Amino acid sequence: MLARSIFLTGCSRGLGLEMVKQIHPFTETLIATCRNPETASELRELAEEHSHIKILPVDVLNHETFGDVAEEVSSIVGEQGLNLLINNAGISPRSTRINFVTPEAMAETFAVNTTSPLMLTKALLPLLKAGASSDVDEDSDFCIKNAAIVNISSVLGSISNNMGDRSGGLYPYRCSKAALNMVTRSLSSDLNPFNITVISIHPGWVRTDMGGPNAPLSSQESIESLISTLKELTFDKSGLFFNQNGEEIPW
Numbered sequence: 146m147l148a149r150s151i152f153l154t155g156c157s158r159g160l161g162l163e164m165v166k167q168i169h170p171f172t173e174t175l176i177a178t179c180r181n182p183e184t185a186s187e188l189r190e191l192a193e194e195h196s197h198i199k200i201l202p203v204d205v206l207n208h209e210t211f212g213d214v215a216e217e218v219s220s221i222v223g224e225q226g227l228n229l230l231i232n233n234a235g236i237s238p239r240s241t242r243i244n245f246v247t248p249e250a251m252a253e254t255f256a257v258n259t260t261s262p263l264m265l266t267k268a269l270l271p272l273l274k275a276g277a278s279s280d281v282d283e284d285s286d287f288c289i290k291n292a293a294i295v296n297i298s299s300v301l302g303s304i305s306n307n308m309g310d311r312s313g314g315l316y317p318y319r320c321s322k323a324a325l326n327m328v329t330r331s332l333s334s335d336l337n338p339f340n341i342t343v344i345s346i347h348p349g350w351v352r353t354d355m356g357g358p359n360a361p362l363s364s365q366e367s368i369e370s371l372i373s374t375l376k377e378l379t380f381d382k383s384g385l386f387f388n389q390n391g392e393e394i395p396w
């Protein structure tokens with residue numbers, strides 16, 4: 146088992162949907178969120194087949210709704226709290242070269258990729274603290290016995306790696322993921338006293354709507370590796386940046 150309860154954003158398609166498919170056997174409660182459940186037919190089918198998958202409508206841009214979201218999550222997970230938050234929802238605008246980048250694209254991408262994971266973490270923090278301190282038996286087979294926050298980042302947010310042949314451009318996406326990595330690092334310091342592990346993970350370059358058809362990995366391959374890596378997640382890894390195989394990526 147991975148964790149007793151898990152909350153996941155952006156589950157309508159792509160990597161989020163694949164995570165729901167592959168993670169649900171390893172948890173007691175999976176809260177799968179998406180902005181429009183009516184159109185997320187595959188997700189709805191999964192929830193109809195498996196009663197421990199609960200769908201909640203969450204548009205990560207609607208920060209003002211996060212208090213209500215936290216109340217709903219609390220009513221689902223109860224006093225045991227929340228054990229794993231995966232901030233997955235993300236966008237990557239098309240026109241991102243220096244001549245085409247706009248303030249609007251920068252602001253919107255930051256709102257989704259950086260501000261939302263931080264604000265959602267803030268709203269769910271009491272539940273994560275409860276999850277981190279609830280009595281999970283040391284002998285239980287949950288890999289995450291306390292609580293963890295996993296920010297789905299990208300190697301394109303690595304400042305060190307932004308050199309050589311495939312460097313430059315992609316201003317909104319690269320900057321928002323570099324800033325998300327700083328969110329990870331600061332949260333890891335702030336939440337250290339509460340036994341909450343915080344990491345950034347790059348899922349690999351994957352054939353989704355965002356990754357495009359030329360990416361080397363299928364969603365299934367990426368998420369299989371990512372789940373294996375999460376099963377090895379320990380508190381001493383908090384504040385670090387990994388790829389889906391668990392190899393550390395330089396900031």
Ligand SMILES: NC(=O)c1ccc[n+]([C@@H]2O[C@H](COP(=O)([O-])OP(=O)(O)OC[C@H]3O[C@@H](n4cnc5c(N)ncnc54)[C@H](OP(=O)(O)O)[C@@H]3O)[C@@H](O)[C@H]2O)c1
Pocket residue numbers: 154155156157158159160161179180181203204205206232233234235236257297298299300347348349350351352353354355356357360
């Ligand atoms: N694919 C890759 O190669 C790759 C590489 C590195 C990192 N990543 C990261 O992996 C994560 C998932 O990417 P993906 O490849 O699965 O992308 P995708 O196929 O484009 O899916 C993006 C998901 O995010 C959701 N989303 C976007 N804006 C949202 C909002 N305002 N509120 C709620 N949900 C929202 C989308 O929901 P709707 O269906 O409602 O639009 C969709 O479920 C992202 O954080 C991305 O940056 C991907």
